[in-house]
Amino acid sequence: MYHGGLSHTHSHHIIMSKSGEGNVSWNKDVKEGRYERKDSLFRRWIEADPDAEFPAEAGRYVIYAAMACPWACRTLAMRELKGLTEVIEVNIVDVVLPDTGWTLEAKDEGATGDTINGRKQVSEIYYAADPEYDGRFTVPILYDKVNDTIVNNESSEIIVMLNSAFNALSATPEAAALDLYPAELRDEIDEVNERVYHSLNNGVYKCGFAKTQEAYEEAFHALNDTLEWMEDRLASSRYLVGSRFTLADIRAFVTLIRYDPVYVTHFKTNKHRIRELPNLWAYTREIYQMADGKIASTVNFDHIIRHYYCSHNSVNPTGIYALGPDPADLLKPHNRDSLPADPLPIVHDP
Template identity: 50%
Template sequence: MAVPDPKAGFEIPTSMKGEFIRVKSSFRDWITADGSSGYKAESGRYHLYVSLACPWAHRTLIVRKLKGLEQTISCDVVDWFMDGQGWSFTDKKPNCNLDTVNCCSRLREVYRIANPDYEGRITVPVLWDKQKKTIVNNESSEIIQMLNSEFNAYCANEEQKKLDFYPKTLQKDIDGVNEWIYPMVNNGVYRSGFARTQEAYDVAVRELFQGLDKVEDILSKTRYLAGKELTEADIRLFTTLIRFDLVYVGHFKCNKKRIVDYPNMWGYLRELYQIPGVADTVNFEHITKHYMTSHESINPTRIVSIGPEIDFTTPHGREAMSKREQGR
């Protein structure tokens, strides 16, 4: 959920110390394979509203892609520019489109269809139920778990059906990693970039790099965050790492180190990017233009930088880590 800029009409929630405070998601219903939750997994019934710039929405696109659910769950992509009224729809920019389900001009109108009295924040991703005409869920961590487990009957092939990014045997490890990576890294870049005092920034950015150092240490010993297999923990971290050197280093003042300066994390990031289908979900134009044009208080000129040039396609060498683990 990329956060609107105060000069564009929204106030960034902060504490008395100038610390950025992320507001919790409001819609938290669940889709189940058998429909016991009131929302049954069905092909063509559900729809995603996403931003290609937003790391939280990006998680859902990766799981949807890897699980082969693109024909099962439709998707609309908002404009990369967020103005004073929040996310909007356009077909005038590359890889954006109009609202194909509710014909709304802005995402806030979609929220109001779900709840006419809604006054909370307008965020992506949004998982919409076309049948009940409401928002099922707008919390990315829960949406990716639904896509991972509840739609297996509709995966494009058997291999995708077998993929499990939250296996029972690893759930404790996955939850343990997510528990500190979210506040320190995923949200840490925002806590740094949206800090309104030097004190708040100093605390946030130090914790951010403590988190990244911890990730680097883990990846020096195991191929993935929870061991030998790719899990949702890796997908959740990937969407932050892929944006880090591109926008967070400069735009959010997270410039103590770059991801390319961490040998294990840099190889790991390239490996995840090179997983078939993942690169299809990454749009660098949307990422750079959203952050650099939407956050007027950070970049008042709204000039989009030319670089950096980063090649995510070079050999990553992480196969050696699996061989090392097998030899233990």
Template identity: 40%
Template sequence: MTANDDWAGDPQNASTDGEFVRDATYIDDRVTADVSEPTPQDDGTVHWPVEAGRYRLMAARACPWAHRSVITRRLLGLEDVISLGLAGPTHDVRSWVFDLDPEGVDPATGLRRLQEAYFNRFPDYPRGITVPALVEVESKKVVTNDYPSIVRDFQTEWTQFHRAGAPDLYPVEHRAEIDEIARRVYTEVNNGVYRCGFASTQEAYDEAYERFWASMDWLEERLSTRRYLVGEHVTFADIFLFVTLVRHDAVYYSHFKTSRNKISEMPALWGYLRELFQLPGFGDTTDFQEIKEHYFIVHKEVNPTQIVPQGPDLAGLATPHGREALGGQPFADGVTLPGAMPAGEEVKNPEAFQA
């Protein structure tokens, strides 16, 4: 069977009436260290137990929200206890497909589409099939796709499995500020590019464009005098911003029309992006080819020809960043960097400068 034989229709992402509004309702179950079996909570959610080998992180190199979880898992050294399933960059309206794996199925669960894991638990699941998602390997059922809780719980609930020397990406003394910055980054930057790209009227686009660049200018100013967004080391706030910055010049600048400036034309943000990209966990989990294929092929209502651009040249990401002059360091004393990428998790399309 060819891909066309199994095509269920193009995804529809763009707004049909002006402003793009993201459906932000997720399966908000959590995996926590205070239960030994799935335990219903008073708020209607379920807490699932922390257990090595029980869950598989379903992600896609293309998706910035999934990229957050992949970076966090690698920085904390959770690769041996939470396995990683990677969907391919293109899909139809049914969403993510494990077509990068042999025979087109995820090797740990046998799932062909992530949709199956959602339907295994919620047969009439009415919302988008999103990554990242934690799936229980044995039952092949989705546990949660609540992306903020997934990464936060990797830090706070999975501590017994962190590698020696793992960083604290959510230090208690900075949590209020991290949460505040992360909210602004999410609404104005992470989602801001989508608000630009998926607007369906000039007025909605113009408003989204102004909002996006107002926050980008604020970030440029903030990062001109401090090395990281909060405190003296890398935190979740930086991870959340990175995933949009690293996609901007390759995709959002043209595809989503956020074309006032490239990141490479903004000195503070460009140095900041280069520093993060060169840290293990960031650049080595970034696949620009898959990123471009996803946006330019899947978003057919934005790019009807589905032509994937060859450029831009992103080799500047590997050049010296000079951020040391601002003080601080990526991680606190005693923190060690992740080791080699686990076998089979390397990006499939590394650029020459990622070697």
């Protein structure tokens, strides 16, 4: 049985190693007023090799995800783009995250429950994989039905697996050919991801969960420096790494799409709204609209808004949630066609 840790070495250029929403109070992750996300512990890999410990196979793997969670929705977006919706099943957790961890009781519209084993708590999946597990009960989980175990719970690694390991099973040749982590751009993608992870993806949490004014201001300034850096970069670049849409854009998008509805008010990240930054706002709209709505299908504003405002009692003790802004403006023309872009080899589903 697997007890955490990396089973063997891979050549992938993975820098980040923290992911997901967790169990019990996030206050335990605050040190000297600063929020510090814990490392993910299950770090095995699915490979195209049929003789691998975890070979890519249709119907064998399940992603447990929260529609509210940006880390989990990275994996859902990649599953859509790579034409894997008939290959990898998805189970969606309930909206509100109690102190005991995510639940699988199909309480909400769009929540599925556990269709594999009928478990009611995400923690049960972790304990089945490792009875001595002592970490966070986070999503996403990449789960192996054959061995009733967790392959990986680190979103940044799961999206790399989805990018290439299942190519032989993609729904179309175009989806199989789609490469969002090309070898020639990996160093630059990783460099962008390093900054975006620390100050934006996790930076919003550092603002929202800060326990001192000093910690909040430190995270707030780093966050806004990065937003302004991205705004400047996108003035002359279609995507974060030039003309090629990559994993860096997927990782940025899941935070940007939640920024105005949640983070500006709930996490006090209110220097800018994304809608006030013309390049970032157009970039967000373009990604939301691309690929025949495949990425948009992984965005559920009801789950997003209710989860954050109703799960973090110390941040929002009343549980009252904001209703704006109107998501319909995400469908307005993005007008970024004047910047060069490499065409995505994505076609309509067969």
